[in-house]
Amino acid sequence: MIPSDNLSTPEEALNHPLKDWLNLNRFIFCPGCLIGTVITSITTCLKERGYTSKDYAIVSGIGCTGRASGCFKAPAFHTTHGRAIPFATGLKLANPELEVIVLSGDGDLFAIGGNHFIHAARRNIEITVICVNNNVYGMTGGQVAPTTHVGDITSTTPYGNMEPPFNLISLAAASGATYVARWPGYDTLRLQKSILKSLDNEGFNFIEVLAPCFIQYGTKNRLGDAVEMLEWMKKQIKIETDCPPHMATLDFKKGVIICGEFVEDKREGFTKRMEQIREKAKSKKIKK
Amino acid sequence: MNLKQSENDPHNKAILTSGNYASAEGAIAAGCLLFAGYPITPSSEIAAYMSRRLPEVNGTFIQMEDELASVACCLGASYAGTKSMTATSGPGLSLMAENIGLGVMLEAPVVIVTIMRGGPSTGQPTNASQSDVYQARYASHGDYQIIVLAPSTVQEMYDLTIRAFNLAERYRTPVIVASDGILGQMMEPVYYHSNFEKVERKKPQVPPEKYKPFEVFDDDLVPGMAVAGTDYYFYVSGLTHDIEGNPDMTPEGAETLIKRLCDKITRARPEINDWEEKYIDDSDTVVLSYGINARGVPEAIEQARQQGHKMGYVRLKSLWPFPDELMEKLGRQGVSKVIVSEMNYGMLIREVQRFQHLFEVSGITIPTTIPFSPKFIYKKMIKEV
Ligand SMILES: Cc1ncc(C[n+]2csc(CCOP(=O)(O)OP(=O)(O)O)c2C)c(N)n1
Ligand code: SF4
Ligand SMILES: [Mg+2]
Numbered sequence: 001m002i003p004s005d006n007l008s009t010p011e012e013a014l015n016h017p018l019k020d021w022l023n024l025n026r027f028i029f030c031p032g033c034l035i036g037t038v039i040t041s042i043t044t045c046l047k048e049r050g051y052t053s054k055d056y057a058i059v060s061g062i063g064c065t066g067r068a069s070g071c072f073k074a075p076a077f078h079t080t081h082g083r084a085i086p087f088a089t090g091l092k093l094a095n096p097e098l099e100v101i102v103l104s105g106d107g108d109l110f111a112i113g114g115n116h117f118i119h120a121a122r123r124n125i126e127i128t129v130i131c132v133n134n135n136v137y138g139m140t141g142g143q144v145a146p147t148t149h150v151g152d153i154t155s156t157t158p159y160g161n162m163e164p165p166f167n168l169i170s171l172a173a174a175s176g177a178t179y180v181a182r183w184p185g186y187d188t189l190r191l192q193k194s195i196l197k198s199l200d201n202e203g204f205n206f207i208e209v210l211a212p213c214f215i216q217y218g219t220k221n222r223l224g225d226a227v228e229m230l231e232w233m234k235k236q237i238k239i240e241t242d243c244p245p246h247m248a249t250l251d252f253k254k255g256v257i258i259c260g261e262f263v264e265d266k267r268e269g270f271t272k273r274m275e276q277i278r279e280k281a282k283s284k285k286i287k288k
Numbered sequence: 289m290n291l292k293q294s295e296n297d298p299h300n301k302a303i304l305t306s307g308n309y310a311s312a313e314g315a316i317a318a319g320c321l322l323f324a325g326y327p328i329t330p331s332s333e334i335a336a337y338m339s340r341r342l343p344e345v346n347g348t349f350i351q352m353e354d355e356l357a358s359v360a361c362c363l364g365a366s367y368a369g370t371k372s373m374t375a376t377s378g379p380g381l382s383l384m385a386e387n388i389g390l391g392v393m394l395e396a397p398v399v400i401v402t403i404m405r406g407g408p409s410t411g412q413p414t415n416a417s418q419s420d421v422y423q424a425r426y427a428s429h430g431d432y433q434i435i436v437l438a439p440s441t442v443q444e445m446y447d448l449t450i451r452a453f454n455l456a457e458r459y460r461t462p463v464i465v466a467s468d469g470i471l472g473q474m475m476e477p478v479y480y481h482s483n484f485e486k487v488e489r490k491k492p493q494v495p496p497e498k499y500k501p502f503e504v505f506d507d508d509l510v511p512g513m514a515v516a517g518t519d520y521y522f523y524v525s526g527l528t529h530d531i532e533g534n535p536d537m538t539p540e541g542a543e544t545l546i547k548r549l550c551d552k553i554t555r556a557r558p559e560i561n562d563w564e565e566k567y568i569d570d571s572d573t574v575v576l577s578y579g580i581n582a583r584g585v586p587e588a589i590e591q592a593r594q595q596g597h598k599m600g601y602v603r604l605k606s607l608w609p610f611p612d613e614l615m616e617k618l619g620r621q622g623v624s625k626v627i628v629s630e631m632n633y634g635m636l637i638r639e640v641q642r643f644q645h646l647f648e649v650s651g652i653t654i655p656t657t658i659p660f661s662p663k664f665i666y667k668k669m670i671k672e673v
Contacts, residue, residue, distance in 0.1 A: 023523070026523075026534070052519075053519070053520075053521035054517055054518055054519050054520075055517075057368075057516040057517075059364070062526075069523065070523045070525065070533075070534075070535075072521075072523075073521050074521050075367070075514075075515070075516035075517075075520070075521055075522060076521070076522070076523040076524070077364075077367065077394075077523075077524055077525075078523070078524070078525035078526060078527065079360065079363075079390060079526060080360070080386050080387055080389075080390050080526055082356075083356060083357070083360040083386075083387060083390075085357075086324075086352060086353075086356070086357035086358075086360035086361045086364070087360040087361065087363055087364040088364060089324075089350070089352075089357075089360075089361050089364060090322070090324065090360065090361035090362060090363060090364025090365035090366070090367075090368070090372065091364040091365065091367060091368045091516055092364075093322060093324075093348045093350060093361070093364075093365060093370075094321075094322055094348070094364070094365035094366075094368035094369065094370035094372070095368040095369070095370075095516060095517045097517065098368065098516055098517050115353050115354065115357075116353060116357055119352075119353040119357075274343075274348055277343050278343040278344075278346055280343070281340070281343035281344045282343070282344055
């Protein structure tokens with residue numbers, strides 16, 4: 001992340017095709033970081049669906065990815081560390097017409113906010129959670145995350161990480177998410193297809209986007225610069241169809257990262273069920 | 289006791305109910321349409337009541353996974369234009385702290401009812417206490433002001449919950465109703481009247497293309513609030529921000545924002561602060577109390593006056609921002625001593641002690657779970673004078 005909030009928009013960005021959708025002066029990410037790609041993928045999809053800023057809201061927690069909400073010209077909320085999902089739940093409950101998208105980091109969503117993630121998936125609240133997984137706490141200086149691989153060096157695992165990581169795909173599936181996908185951040189076409197599916201699915205959607213942090217992760221583990229790290233990741237990517245979620249390997253040591261869509265379910269969403277509860281309450285009228 | 293309204297009502301609409309239910313019904317009367325909470329004794333009846341009532345009025349009840357989520361959910365709902373509320377007790381309020389700060393920073397109207405029980409930690413879940421009056425004021429880190437109301441009767445659980453919503457909307461801030469385990473649970477006649485004004489938040493004062501989420505046009509320092517689902521777009525952040533919502537890490541940025549957020553509340557003290565008083569223009573000594581523990585005071589004072597003591601009382605209905613003006617008034621009226629009576633080891637008394645240049649301050653401050661009886665207060669009082 002670039003430690004300044006006073007970035008000016010460079011000349012060449014003034015003609016950016018999404019300039020009406022984006023706050024270009026709030027792109028504070030390191031050049032080469034895929035967080036920007038994820039942001040533009042989301043806006044591309046919103047644009048394609050013909051949504052304007054009254055149709056959607058973006059919520060993020062805290063972290064490098066947490067700063068992404070500021071890049072949207074939409075009702076955008078930069079909340080507290082880990083609490084983007086319950087905040088988004090409130091928005092959705094209050095206005096079920098809204099497309100509510102949570103965009104946050106792996107630490108935010110699965111360490112401090114892990115409890116909210118599993119419960120939101122279980123409830124099948126109709127929001128889309130997009131996790132930028134860089135296997136590390138980017139913002140705070142590259143500490144170990146619940147997605148860091150065993151043996152990896154981070155600023156708080158100088159001798160190598162001893163804890164196994166979550167597999168976010170099987171976690172999401174087991175928690176009840178009705179759409180679950182994983183893509184490398186550079187594969188914007190597939191990513192966008194998944195975002196569009198999520199916008200259309202009336203349930204809890206989860207998309208894991210692999211976006212290596214060359215600043216905090218790459219340097220410490222000698223994986224090279226932004227481009228070299230992408231090359232390194234690209235070699236490991238295997239796209240599979242019909243892979244069950246618990247088999248969705250993400251293993252840097254074996255050099256296997258399985259990407260694809262893992263869950264596509266239809267289950268009645270929370271706000272729909274809430275509507276039924278209201279009907280029931282109004283017809284029965286329990287005595288106060 | 290504030291039963292006059294029901295007594296005067298031709299239809300005598302008073303019903304017998306508990307403080308927790310009255311608070312929940314007050315929320316609905318004020319226009320609350322979303323409750324997100326996590327059960328905790330002695331507040332749980334509020335959640336249970338809301339789960340039954342809200343769907344009937346097209347509202348939403350959701351039991352969240354914890355109290356952090358509860359406040360976050362209410363803030364989200366608030367930013368989609370829905371009046372929202374949560375209820376809890378000490379340990380839950382501890383968990384809510386960080387997102388109360390977010391509510392202050394995002395200037396999101398939201399109501400939090402806390403039914404105080406004994407602490408620290410798990411403390412005495414089924415007993416009453418007044419030991420969270422600082423927690424209500426200072427829950428979150430950072431330099432901020434917040435509004436805290438303190439009901440004394442079941443009727444006030446209804447009335448002050450309504451007022452909490454109105455103040456939250458008026459000043460775009462979280463408002464806390466600090467009640468306690470006895471008041472929450474006990475039954476009293478209450479009149480669910482509708483003779484009050486429903487306050488709605490200030491709308492954006494400029495068209496969408498000119499809108500800046502924290503731009504202030506009025507002396508009250510309250511910016512107009514856009515919500516999601518309209519033509520307005522905006523970025524709001526828990527980071528220190530400028531009027532456009534851009535993160536602002538300059539020293540001036542901090543000073544400007546913090547001052548406005550605090551001044552917005554403190555300047556409004558005359559509007560926010562509310563208390564009941566008796567005999568203070570004819571008193572040397574005044575007992576100051578609030579909440580459940582104030583209920584024994586009037587009888588003790590009457591007894592003292594019958595014995596020829598020049599004594600009066602004030603009962604605070606709002607605790608924060610602290611009513612400095614009331615203290616100054618007591619000083620002006622020649623009160624020479626204020627006795628603070630509270631069910632904790634001395635909390636609000638420290639605020640009163642800021643006015644020791646005006647009058648002497650002493651306290652009946654006991655970290656107990658049973659409100660002080662009139663007899664007990666009388667005995668303590670007389671010893672003091
Ligand atoms: C309650 C709280 N604890 C700790 C922090 C410090 N903190 C900020 S961001 C962050 C980690 C972010 O990691 P991740 O979610 O993976 O985001 P990334 O920066 O990698 O995109 C931490 C620990 C905080 N802001 N709030
Ligand atoms: S995630 Fe890493 S590469 Fe991306 S902005 Fe943060 S520090 Fe830079
Ligand atoms: Mg991360």
